Amino acid sequence: MAASGCRNVKLSKGQKKLLRKQAKAQHILLKQDGIATVSVPTKHLVVANGGLGNGVSREQLNEVLQKFGTVETLLMLPHKPHAFVTYSAIQEATEAYNNLNGQNLNSGENTKLITLYLNFVEDVVSEDVSHSSLPPGLLVVEDFISAEYEKRLLIFADGSPYATVENAQRSLKHRRVKHYGYEFRYDNNNVDKDKPLPGGLPEICDDILEQFIKKGYVKFKPDQLTINQYEPGQGIPPHIDTHSAFEDGIFCLSLGAETVMDFKHPNGLSVAVMLPRRSLLVMTGESRYLWSHGITPRKFDVVTASEMQKTRTITDDISNLTLNKRGARTSFTFRRVRTRLCDCAYPEVCDSQSTWECKDTPALVPSSDGDASKLEHKYVHDVYDEIAGHFSSTRHTPWPKVTEFLKALPAGAFVADVGCGNGKYLGVNKNLFVVGCDHSKSLAHICRERNFEVFICDGLLMPMRSGVCDACISIAVVHHFSTEARRLTAIKEIVRLLRPGGKGLIYVWAMEQERDNIKSKYLTERKRTTKTQEKYTTMPIVNEDQDVNQVDLAHFNQLKDNSKDKMNEKDSAKLPVHMNRTSFESQDLLVPWHLKAGVKMDSVSSLPPRGTKDITVFHRYYHVFSAGELENLCHSIPNMRIIKSYYDQGNWCVIIEKY
Known part of the structure; x- marks a missing residue:
């Protein structure tokens, strides 16, 4: 294949195709794995398509490589689609390079055709993936x-x-x-x-x-x-x-x-x-x-x-x-089936302890507006400031029906995204003028880093003139308000911002996570991490194929009090801690957010570290809406009508219009 020392060597169509394929393999190796090839012959070769991740065994590859000389080392990394080979002499490596490039490998157990592409490398340097000890216990x-x-x-x-x-x-x-x-x-x-x-x-x-x-x-x-x-x-x-x-x-x-x-x-x-x-x-x-x-x-x-x-x-x-x-x-x-609550040394991942034996004072269902404000400050505002970076890394794909709403608005419309989070909807329609607002200064900072227009405020009292917006959206926000009066006030603020004829879109979590015998993505979809998310995400606590169940509140309190008749009124007002990826058992609850402790976040931490050295567990307050509840709130607001209400993947949603 080499043409050094010759001029105007005419290559056949097959040779040209092989060179293109070889160049493509070089590009992929460099881009995906940082492997730089060299143009001069060496004893070392990288074999593209010849790795364990490609379904090629050591025996298969070694059989063809040994035909051209003595193989000193053959390095095949776990799940990688390439391998490294070192011959005892440069001439042997060159023979393999000239004869195996573009050749099909005997597929053996594989049903797909495997074509090998070889390139010289300066040296074989493997990543350190070794771990010599089993998990403790x-x-x-x-x-x-x-x-x-x-x-x-x-x-x-x-x-x-x-x-x-x-x-x-x-x-x-x-x-x-x-x-x-x-x-x-x-x-x-x-x-x-x-x-x-x-x-x-x-x-x-x-x-x-x-x-x-x-x-x-x-x-x-x-x-x-x-x-x-x-x-x-x-x-x-x-x-x-x-x-x-x-x-x-x-x-x-x-x-x-x-x-x-x-x-x-x-x-x-x-x-x-x-x-x-x-x-x-x-x-x-x-x-x-x-x-x-x-x-x-x-x-x-x-x-x-x-x-x-x-x-x-x-x-x-x-x-x-x-x-x-x-x-x-x-x-x-x-x-062995357990007959008592688990008291293991890992409360951060224990469904018995993380649900009921929180180190903080147990959260109670608020009985006054002051209590509600304190609860939201601790279990909503502070939490989102803490987890902003991790939360943002998991929120990058706009929901289709929200996108559809925004793209249907006329060009030049002024839109407010109330509770904008990391701003994933602020740039959906470039023909709109969209401003975002959020209570979390850390999330607002992320929006500003993305060059979005955003300000910090409370959703119960928006610092904007009445009737200034052509449209408003509030996606997964209203369910964080802990009393019906505060949820109603939040929706009234959205209506106040709209001009007559202006439209609003509101999404809240639904109590019903299964509809028409179809489970929502919340119940069925497993977390898929990107490389960015990987450093934050912790493993869900599951048994077999589902997340852990929630312990019965009454049964727990009976055990804890060591008496079947000692259930007082204060205990019954405790907010249960929900177990992720399971059906909701209560409308008012705390939903855990897991991430590794000690990870540098995108936001400045304002709370002392909690949890253990490995995992930090945060709890967010939610009021999950039952069927018809969101519509009933909206119907109680004058000068507004519901254009459409619908269910979208575990959320109750309304499109409203001010008149």
Whole structure:
């Protein structure tokens, strides 16, 4: 392919196409991974399309590379679509460069065609992705049972009538599950402790339970068993088993095939752990309560090539990685149902403690305007000033129907965005003159950095002349006011700003997060982080495939008072703390916002740090609106009519007009 030393060398169409493809590969490597190629031959090559992330195994690639010389090192990084190879001599690397460039790789297990593109690099410098230790409290015991015992358990599992939970949770993707002792309920992520299943745990598991006790793995005998069967390509989303449901100590026996389980700490640290066939995974302490665990749905796992290293964490030795095809795997997971509230050392992620045992004075439903103002200051204004940077990083896509409203306005219209947040609607329609306002000085600062017109004010008293606006929008704001009178005042202020004929659009959170048998995105959509968001986001506390459930308030207070008849009026006025991604159980509640402590935010912190060194939990007040409630408020305001009311992905919405 090289044309050095020659003039006017005419290239064929095929050669020109290869050069274009090669140049494109160079550009992608530099742009996405910062890998700079060189034009002069070296012993080192980067092989585009020849990585583990592209479905290429070490054995496949090594087979073709060794045809051109002695391969000193072959570096394949986890989930990267390229690899690095170092030959013993420059001539050998040049031979590989000239002969393999543009050649198709024998696909093996892959169904797609893989074309290799090689380029010289100055040296091979790998990123440090190693982590040599397991999460604290995690133990993998190899060969916990014999091959004969495994066979008996698999026959039992295959012959046992499974409960297909697709109807309860679609994201399980037809994964088969069976419960013994107690049924795990996916609608509330807990067990019904008053309704044990008949028969208890199956007798075939008695030997396993005896080994648990003999080896000292348990302080108690498990009384709940979940059998899962995974076909190749199936997995389970990252989750933490609900604290309030089960005691410390979760034991998972892997049968039929090995797999890789991913563990993640809230600070972002990830550890991939190989679970060999017939091995026992023991999760206690920090690994049980704080780290999430899950199995990524895929047909191949990245593993260490040496059989002797299968129980090590996968990234212990990144110079020796390959692909391993998954087989059908059955897991027996044993737990002990909890009979009391969890009092673990991780209250920031504990559904028992984060819901009811807040360090601050419990928030109460306000009984006066003064109390309401104090509550909103603490659980709305201060919180948004604290989380402004993180909040802004998760709010960048305008909602379609809000965009539709703004784009339908005539050119030159003067519009106010009341409670504009980070200003994501201020630039939707360039033909409008839009000003934003927000109570949060930190969010207003973010808007100013984006060159938007914005000012700081209280939504109950806007510093603008009456009738000055052609249109107003208030998106996800009114639900932060904690009494009906204050919510009505906020809407009256919007109407006051409008000129006769002016229109307003108001969105509030809906109590009803499921409508016409369709769940809102709030209930169904998992968080997808961008690189910007990744440094802020913490792992949701979930069990299996949903977020944690909310503990019953009355039941908790009975336990806390140690008496069934000591429920006083003050306790009943406490605001419950909602568990994210679950249905609302109360109209007035506190909604948690999780982020890592110690992260440099876009705004200046005005509150002392709270939470632990790893996670900070903030609570925001919400009044979620029931069907018809928003319309009723609007109907009580004179000189205004409702043009349209509708439901939009978990929000009640109205378009109003002043007359």
